[in-house]
Amino acid sequence: MGVIERREREKSIRRDCAIDAALGIYKEEGYHAITMEKIAERAELSRAALYIYFKSKDEILINAIITHAEYFAEQLRIIYDNREKHKHRLLETMWECFENYYEKDPDIFNLAQYFHQNEIIRNLPDYLRDMLYKSGSNVVHIQHSIVGYGVDEGIFIQCDPRTLSEVIWTSFLGLMELERSKYIFREKSHFKVTRDLAIKVFMRGILNQPDKN
Amino acid sequence: MGVIERREREKSIRRDCAIDAALGIYKEEGYHAITMEKIAERAELSRAALYIYFKSKDEILINAIITHAEYFAEQLRIIYDNREKHKHRLLETMWECFENYYEKDPDIFNLAQYFHQNEIIRNLPDYLRDMLYKSGSNVVHIQHSIVGYGVDEGIFIQCDPRTLSEVIWTSFLGLMELERSKYIFREKSHFKVTRDLAIKVFMRGILNQPDKN
Amino acid sequence: MGVIERREREKSIRRDCAIDAALGIYKEEGYHAITMEKIAERAELSRAALYIYFKSKDEILINAIITHAEYFAEQLRIIYDNREKHKHRLLETMWECFENYYEKDPDIFNLAQYFHQNEIIRNLPDYLRDMLYKSGSNVVHIQHSIVGYGVDEGIFIQCDPRTLSEVIWTSFLGLMELERSKYIFREKSHFKVTRDLAIKVFMRGILNQPDKN
Amino acid sequence: MGVIERREREKSIRRDCAIDAALGIYKEEGYHAITMEKIAERAELSRAALYIYFKSKDEILINAIITHAEYFAEQLRIIYDNREKHKHRLLETMWECFENYYEKDPDIFNLAQYFHQNEIIRNLPDYLRDMLYKSGSNVVHIQHSIVGYGVDEGIFIQCDPRTLSEVIWTSFLGLMELERSKYIFREKSHFKVTRDLAIKVFMRGILNQPDKN
């Protein structure tokens, strides 16, 4: 038993190695540069060995995304569990959580967005699509719960909580996309300024009594 | 003379054909599926002929984006020129313009966002990067002007117009990114609902006297 | 008649233009870089127009070589015609002629050698091979005559004049090949020194009474 | 261990196969006809497999040249090591060595000359240029040593040995170039006659006391 367990653990370590390798490449050289050869090299494995742990290249990437999403879901759950405590700063707390998620690993965040595009998903085999879907649903579900609480408590404006949840997420996404395309449009230093204004505007729009804040 | 003119027109038509073909493929099969062979086939040209009209595959795509951006800039300019008339619905008018831009060809919009990513731009030859940059700057410039007007007139909250312009654009971008990843998260019909709430929230946050609207 | 003549002359000028263009490219960028497009551009003609004056790309190049060879043959003929005068410096005079030929246009000289390679010639259509052959024979023939005179007069060592003619030519060729590959083996400044020693050695080997010189 | 060794040997064999294939094509169809597809076909490998063993097409050819040059350098070294023994026939011995080198594989010899041309080298990546350069330098260096010995011992005429070494090499090169272009100018059978005269003339020019020989 001990042997089997150890093996399982080793296997799991190797999987993580490969996932990290893939992300490292994404970070340094971009999506196009992720090749099985490079992943293998970084993970100190042979290319063929990767296929022992993963069925395909996409599976590696999807796993990277899911791992990250799980962390995100956890953080959101913590907020929900302590919702009473966060009552007076619910929106800010959510944003901070989003930003943590992003900042923990901006590359993986972007990779996730990349994969969530229609085009990519369409060409995925079913089982990977399902993995992605489940992981995404989970996150969405907790977000809904938090926003639902905010609406119920009269913290947010009165509306359908699922929809509002999407709007909040949306406003964050847009900011990140701006950040992503910063190269072409704007100097980097300006980003924080834009972010701050975005939050301000947003709070004004969503909170029931923005003045109070 | 007539001959030269006709030739120019034909040439222009063929260029457009190629661009359309590329977009068609993007629409149906996604970015990765765009190959010179497929473009050629759709445009009813040989692969080699494409290289008469464009120096490279990227040039085709960049041209698609720029053409579209020019249309967008034009629409924005019209708004600016008639800013007095739009005074009472300035934010809505901008949003409608954004949506028109998006809806005129959602694929090209997405393609543009795709190309604006750091990773992609980094690997573009200088002359294409410049084309993209100029086209982008132009749009941004007009947006700034409109928002500047809104701030000056006290329609929008008091703040730096360039920053606010970015925030507005950002909020739209996020919505579009949600739309893009709709496949995984949500049923399509829900999009409009989310959109409407987003606008409402946003107007509340940006307009000086949201009640009046 | 005048019209026809003028046309002929114009045609001839255009041909020369194309030939010059091809050589210019060879000089500046090397054999691989010679493309019909570049030739056309330099000759201020369209690519298609080149095919009015020449049946193929090779024909242009072969013509370049032949034109140059004719000049060479002429110079050799002048030496032969004045052989009595050159009696006391016959070998030097020949070498000087070779060097003039080379220096007039080193690139075309090298191009000629290039084309004279088995591989290239084998793939030439018959009519071009014949042109090359005739032009080459002509040069060889005059060289033979000069060397024959040198042998008859006892200036050169006693041997078959055709063979000796080849040996002389050979010794020159080798030097040029060294020059051609100078990049890899040697600093340029050293070339003249090598040349001078080569001539000295050679005169010692060929002349009947080298001391006298 | 045995496994690793065997693998190494097999790998080496495959590399040689590819090199041989390339040379075979060069021999039969000329430089321009060398394509990766043909090499692969002859070496009974896939095109992609070639890229396991070599980084590029040029690398295959350069390797062919270097392998051959190493053999040449070895032969020259043997002469140098036994220089005392060869004292009375030093020049002839060198020539014989040159001819062996040439005859062992005339095609590779010609290919080497081809690559040593300025134009070709200019477009080579640095690491290949260096390989070529090192291999060439090595050969040149040993030649210099031998000729240096000949000059010191008073066998050759008194002069700078490096320069004389180049002159000797040059005279051989020229003969080979004649051979290469034999197709156009002369019947093959005549080559030996020319060669013999060339050597005779050359010995007369270079040796201190040609009569003695």
Next chain:
DNA sequence: AATGAATGAGGTTTCATTCAT
């Protein structure tokens, strides 16, 4: 006579994946 447009054929290289060992 002249040309813009078009193309067929071919070139090098890349990469995810498989398989024998």
Next chain:
DNA sequence: TATGAATGAAACCTCATTCAT
């Protein structure tokens, strides 16, 4: 379990040449 070797399939791009006008 692990891997070195191998490959099929595809991608982008080039160029000499032809043809309709």
